[in-house]
Amino acid sequence: MSTCLVVDDSRVIRKVARRILEDLGFEVAEAADGVEAMAWCSAVMPDVILLDWQMPTMDGMEFLLKLRAEPHGHTPKVVFCSAETDLDRIREALDAGADEYIMKPFDGGIVAGKLDYLGLAA
C-alpha cells in the first residue's frame, strides 16, 4: 500500500484529503505544518506528499526546498495543494521541485487524476 502524507494547517482539509486518499487505497498520515512534516519524513519517507503552501511555522515552499535538499529527499512525489491560483506562483512551486499542483477547492476526481498522472497507484 502506498503512503501519502497530508500537510495542511486546516483540520477540515486534512480530513477531506484523508477520506479521498483512503478511498483511493492510500495509507494516510497527517501533519499540520512543515516542521511536523519534516519530522514524519525523517522517520518514514512517504511515497507522496500533498502539501499546502500557506502554513504557520514552516510553510509549504520552505518545507519543499528543505525536503529536496535532504538525502532521499527526491524520493517522494510532492503535489502542492493550495488556494493560490496565480500561474506565476504555480510555476514557482513547480520550479522549486513540486511534481504537480492542485488548486483548492478540489475533489476526489482531481486528486485521483493528479496521482494517476504521476504514476502513483495505491
Added chain:
Amino acid sequence: MTTPADRAFIAEFCLERVGLRLDPDKAYLIESRLAPVARREGFATSEAFLGALRESLDERMGWALAEAMVLPETEFFHDREVFEHLVEEVLPELAAARAGAPVRIWSAACGAGQEVYSLAMALLDAPAPVGPVEIYASDLSERCLEKAQAGLYSQFEVQRGLPARKLVRHFEKDGESFALSPRVRQMVRWRRVNLMDDLARFGQFDLILCRSLISQLAPGAQTQVMGRLSEVLAPGGRLVLGLKDRPAVGIAPVITSLGLYELSAAA
C-alpha cells in the same frame, strides 16, 4: 417532472436527429440535461419547452434539445497514452508519408475543445517537430463550439487531466478562469457538423479522432457514423475511437488498447 411519454418523445427525437441512444427510463439523466435547455430557451419549465417543441417542431429548439442530450468529452488528455502515441509514433509516420504536405487532423466530436487542444499542446511540446499539420475540430453543438473557440476554462476544468506544467505553459489567468494562449487556439479551425450527414465536402483526413460519441449512439447510427468517417479517412490514415467502441465493417484495428484503427485492406 417529465412523463414517460415526454421522455419517449425526447428519445425518439434524438435518435432521428443525431442517432443518439437514450434510455427513456433514465428520467434523472434526461431531466438534468433538459432543464438548462428549457431555461435558456425562455421557458419556465421543461414541460412547457417540450410542449412548444412538439407543437412547432421548431428547428432551433430541436437542435438545442438534441445537443443537450449528448455528453461531451470534458477532460484534457483523456487516456493520456493515446496522445503520447499519436505524437511520438503516428503523426511522424503520417508526416513522412505526406512528404512535406500538411497532415490533416480532425477532432470530429470535439465537445468543449479539451481533446483537440490536448493534441495541439502535445504537438507544441513534442521533443521533435512533427511537421506541418492542419487541425480541424467539429461538434454538433453550437454551444460547445462557442466554448471551445473561446478557449476559456474554469479552475475545475483545467484540473481535469491537464498537467500543471502544461497549465502554466499554455494558459493565462483571465479573472477566475484560465484562457488558452492564442498560439494554441489559432492552431484549430472549427466547423459545426452532424456526423450522420455526408462528410465528403470536407475532404480527406490523415487522422480522425472520434472518441466520445460513438458509444452514445444507437447501433444503426454507430455503423452510419463510422461509415461516414471511413469515407473521409485518407488511405494510410488513422482513426481513433473510444476504448469501448467496436469498429464497423471496413475498419481494422491497429492498436486496440489505444483505440487506434485504419481502413481494412478490403475496404
